[in-house]
Amino acid sequence: MGTPVPPAIPMLPLRVTFVSLLLVANTVLHVGPLLLVALIKALLPSKRLRKASDPWLTGIAESWIGVNSWMVDRFFRTRFHVQEDMTLHEDGHYLVLANHQSWVDIVVLQKVFNRRIPLMRFFLKRQLIWVPLLGLAWWALDFPFMGRHTPKQIARRPELAGRDIEATRRACDKFREIPVAIMNFVEGTRFTPEKHARQGSPYRHLLKPKSGGVAFVLDAMGTGLHAILDVTIAYPAGRPSMVDLLADRIPDIHVHVRQRPIPEELLHGDYQNDRAFRVRFQQWMNGLWQEKDEDLGRLLGEEARVA
Known part of the structure; x- marks a missing residue:
C-alpha cells in the first residue's frame, strides 16, 4: 500500500479568512487613534x-483607506480600468454621485479617489452607528446619520421628512468649513x-434616481x-458581493468619471414645496441618469467585445 494522500486544504476559505483578518486588524489599528483624537477634539476649549x-482625523481615515487599497493591489488580481479627463483637487468641495450595485462600490470609490479628493462622507442610516468600530469611526468623522424613513412612515408622520432635511442642513453647515466630498448613491438602494x-x-442598468437628497445638498x-x-461603476463579470472580492472572483472593474458643473438654476429652489422646481430638478436628474445608463451599457459592452 502506498502512503495515504492527505486531504486537500480548502484554500478558498483560508484565503477569505486571512484577508478578512487583515482588514479587521487594519481597522482596529486605525480606529483606536481615530477615537482618541476625536475625544481630544471634543475636550478642546475653542x-x-x-x-x-480635523486634519489629524482625516489623515487617520485616509491611512486606513490607503492600507485597504494596498491590500487590494497586493492580494487580489482584480484589474481596475479608470476613465477620467479632469484634474482633481484634494482641497476641493465635490458632490459625488454614483450608481450602486454592491458594497464593493464603496471599496472601489475609496481606492479610486483616496488622497485625490477630500475624504468622502456618506449619508448613513442611523442604525449603522451600531456597527462595531466603524460606527464610532463614522461618528468621529462627522458622517451624517439619517432616519431614512419610508414613504408610508412619512405619510403617517410628515414631521419625519423635516427631520432628515434638518439633519442634512446641519451636516452641510459643517462641510462648508472643510474640504469635503459628499457621496450620494442616488438610487437609494443597491x-x-x-x-x-x-x-x-x-x-436598462439602473434603478430610478431619487432626486430629493441631491436637491437638499445643493440647496444647503x-x-x-x-x-x-x-x-x-461597471462589473462586466456580474454584480459582485464582498465575499466575491475577498475570494478574488472579480476579474475587472470599470470606472468612468465625469466632472459636471452644478447648474446655477438648481441651486436655490424649494424642492419640497415648489412643484415646478421639483419637476425641473427631476428632469435634470433623469437626463443625467439616462446618460449614465448609456455609459454603463458601453462599459459592459466593451468588456464583452474584448472577451
Whole structure:
C-alpha cells in the first residue's frame, strides 16, 4: 500500500479568512487613534482648536483607506480600468454621485479617489452607528446619520421628512468649513433585477434616481460646492458581493468619471414645496441618469467585445 494522500486544504476559505483578518486588524489599528483624537477634539476649549484637529482625523481615515487599497493591489488580481479627463483637487468641495450595485462600490470609490479628493462622507442610516468600530469611526468623522424613513412612515408622520432635511442642513453647515466630498448613491438602494422589475425602471442598468437628497445638498451647500463628480461603476463579470472580492472572483472593474458643473438654476429652489422646481430638478436628474445608463451599457459592452 502506498502512503495515504492527505486531504486537500480548502484554500478558498483560508484565503477569505486571512484577508478578512487583515482588514479587521487594519481597522482596529486605525480606529483606536481615530477615537482618541476625536475625544481630544471634543475636550478642546475653542472652535479654532477643534477645527485644527480635523486634519489629524482625516489623515487617520485616509491611512486606513490607503492600507485597504494596498491590500487590494497586493492580494487580489482584480484589474481596475479608470476613465477620467479632469484634474482633481484634494482641497476641493465635490458632490459625488454614483450608481450602486454592491458594497464593493464603496471599496472601489475609496481606492479610486483616496488622497485625490477630500475624504468622502456618506449619508448613513442611523442604525449603522451600531456597527462595531466603524460606527464610532463614522461618528468621529462627522458622517451624517439619517432616519431614512419610508414613504408610508412619512405619510403617517410628515414631521419625519423635516427631520432628515434638518439633519442634512446641519451636516452641510459643517462641510462648508472643510474640504469635503459628499457621496450620494442616488438610487437609494443597491440594484437588483427584482427591484428593477418592481420599479418599472425606464433604464436598462439602473434603478430610478431619487432626486430629493441631491436637491437638499445643493440647496444647503449653495455655491460652496465646486463641481459634481458623476461616477459610473461597471462589473462586466456580474454584480459582485464582498465575499466575491475577498475570494478574488472579480476579474475587472470599470470606472468612468465625469466632472459636471452644478447648474446655477438648481441651486436655490424649494424642492419640497415648489412643484415646478421639483419637476425641473427631476428632469435634470433623469437626463443625467439616462446618460449614465448609456455609459454603463458601453462599459459592459466593451468588456464583452474584448472577451
